[in-house]
Amino acid sequence: MINSLSKLCSDILKYDKNKLIAVSKNLDAYYNSFIKKQLKPNGVIKERKIDEAVGELKIIHKKILKHIFHEFEFPSPPFIGGLKGKDNILNAHFHKGNTYKFCTDLKDFYPHINHNMVYKSFIKIGYSPDVASILTKLLTYRGAVTQGGANSTHLAYLTFLETAEKLSKICDANQITFTIYVDDITFSSQTDFKELSIELRDIIIAGGYKINHNKTFYTRGKANMTGVTVGQNTLNVLQSFRDKLSETNHSHAKKEGLFRYFERVVTYYKVSQTNKFSQ
Secondary structure, three states: OOOOHHHHHHHHHOOOHHHHHHHHOOHHHHEEEEEEEEEOOOOOEEEEEEEEEOHHHHHHHHHHHHHHHOOOOOOOOOEOOOOOOOOHHHHHHOOOOOOEEEEEEEOOHHHHOEHHHHHHHHHHOOOOHHHHHHHHHHHEEOOEEOOOOOOHHHHHHHHHHHHHHHHHHHHHHOOOEEEEEOOEEEEEEOOOOHHHHHHHHHHHHHOOOOEOHHHOEEEEOOEEEOOEEEOOOOEEEOHHHHHHHHOOOOOHHHHHHHHHHHHHHHHHHHOOOOHHHHO
């Protein structure tokens, strides 16, 4: 709990209060915006607008990440992606052994989260209005969470906490495993829960989030989850990764890196139930 702007600056961030306020009032001077192109496996080029913090704002963002978000304990599960020591393989591992799976994707996750959602989230965890206000100003740009921001995943998770609590309550009561990997949300169980999947989806929508229906499915058996094929007792890499691994034009260092990732995926099921919570 941070109950005053003075405490935020002097005790938490160790940053001059007047300077912090000045930066928050002139954000346009501290952002570099550009379009990032990404070639998808299906050959489609996806464009994303990136708003990159620069100068003093970048320094402030790093301080907020280190002294606020790295100290905040997001429950894991369900929160996995973007958190220290937790990756897509761990996310998939939680669902190993479950036959029925419901996967969905949050459309435009970061830019869809507006400054009001962020402000209310800081208030809910006990921050005073002045602290919540300036953190919201510093961490959002033009009314929304930015793509590519150092704090964007943590900030998005913070806004999703209330919705996650509602989903967890239903999942815990019905023996459903539930994880969040950035904008990918996955549910799985050893028993059929297809009827509940509609209720779970509606809770997400009611929380103010948009569902990507093209990436939403309910299935039985193997499924691709956050870049990993999840079977009954094993994890495996996707065929697209196997194709990449078999290419001969990689440098020695890249080839080794790809093979290390392959080994991590296919042997991850050996991690004990106890250890997987601490990874």
